[in-house]
Amino acid sequence: MEDTRRIVLIGKSGSGKSNLANTIFGDSVFNVNHSSDSKSNFSQAKTRVMNGLTLTLIDTPGIYNIDRTQEEIQREIFSCYIESSPGPHAFIFVLLVEKFTEQEQAIVDQIQRDFGDDVFRYTTVVFTHGDQLPETMKISEFVSQSNGLRDLVQKCGNRCYVIDNKYWNNTMLNEYRSNRFQIQQILHSIESTCRQNSNGYFVNEMLQQVEIDIQKEQDRIRKSGGRAAGESRDEAKQIVLQNYMKRQRKKRFLKYAIIVSGISVISYILMSKVVGFFMGTVASEGAPVGSEVLSSSVVEVVQDAVAPIKSALDYVIEIIEAVFNRRTRLQYNKTDAL
Structure with a gap:
């Protein structure tokens, strides 16, 4: 069994991808850019060893922002492929705890067009700003209130979790509203996803070509x-x-x-x-x-x-x-x- 996991975080700028990556690592590894203008950035990959597992997180710079041209989107996807080559074991689709609008649905549709239908077999949905949830509500209940969210989570095998990088870091009274608990659930879900996919990773024609090119240059x-x-x-x-x-x-x-x-x-x-x-x-x-x-x-x-x-x-x-x-x-x- 491979002891490496490559995980790609996708979502629009401001959704909390970098903060989520830092929370998973338990350290400020990625720079958090609070501006929505991330056009000049490429995907960044950082690796840490956690519980004997080599974990590589690939933070993407708002690939699906509404101001992106198709050429910019393709460039960022190529950058993501390079950092995650020969292929990511999992995707984390990062969303805010807020109303699921046509813009979010358009991002879901674009992801499906760019990566193919199989991408959802490898995807876990993670919501940020969990403190926006009512005190007794779980994220599954929030998802059930929106047809678009419900369809998305069902495509992803009902894998959805929630964190809050501001208020849930030191929560002890409520286990559910705790980043430590949620991160454990996220990592467990990703391991489960890997087993369901025979410990393989996501791959398509472009990823295969990228890996061939990397190996040629490496040789x-x-x-x-x-x-x-x-x-x-x-x-x-x-x-x-x-x-x-x-x-x-x-x-x-x-x-x-x-x-x-x-x-x-x-x-x-x-x-x-x-x-x-x-x-x-x-x-x-x-x-x-x-x-x-x-x-x-x-x-x-x-x-x-x-x-x-x-x-x-x-x-x-x-x-x-x-x-x-x-x-x-x-x-x-x-x-x-x-």
């Missing part, structure tokens, strides 16, 4: 410098992330180059169309045209000219991205063959 580093395994793997992770960022910049440059070229083409065609329209109008009518009628006609000309060009540009961008992704996969396969 190259070992051969060139003779570093220890741990050092070479950490360095390999950084190189794989840097290579990913370079590929993203190339894709972004190509997209912008196409857009700029398209704008130039559109400008030329529009100018030709509008000039031709005016010349045709004057030649056919031989008299001034009403400004409102003329404006409406010009708009129609512009729309007719732009629509097919925009569709063509979108199609070209899709083709280039597909070719770029296929070329990247072929490079990986050639390296494998060598």
Whole structure:
């Protein structure tokens, strides 16, 4: 049986992920960022030995904040994959004890799209700010009051717990409203989840590719410098992330180059169309045209000219991205063959 557990904490900024990680470790290991602006951060991993078990927690920087672009989300997921490679044994979805809104439901849907349906087999839901619960209420009762929460927790095998990093640290009178008790339950739940999944970890195609890339870089580093395994793997992770960022910049440059070229083409065609329209109008009518009628006609000309060009540009961008992704996969396969 593997004596290592890799656990990814996901949730929007401000939900208490870093505080929860520190509570699990019993120490201030992760920096707590109270600002919702965490765009510049990547996932961070910290490891501690607890009760003979090597526990690695991966804190993600608000992957699913509403102000994130799809490109930023994918970048953060890739960073999370690198830190949790070859795969996380469990996910902790961190939520506040508050009303479950459409925003939270959108995050759940996005997680399912990004990681796949299997992710919920490995997920435990943990609520923070537990002191918001009425004195005698347990978290299961709170969950039962919302259809969205109830559906989410059921997908996660009814694994849900609650902590409060402000008021429950030294609670002795009420065992349930105690971080020590809740953390024990969370860790026990994760161990149970691992057993249910045959002590395996979550994996998908992207995670498999990330691990292949890390091992390749690790082998190259070992051969060139003779570093220890741990050092070479950490360095390999950084190189794989840097290579990913370079590929993203190339894709972004190509997209912008196409857009700029398209704008130039559109400008030329529009100018030709509008000039031709005016010349045709004057030649056919031989008299001034009403400004409102003329404006409406010009708009129609512009729309007719732009629509097919925009569709063509979108199609070209899709083709280039597909070719770029296929070329990247072929490079990986050639390296494998060598």
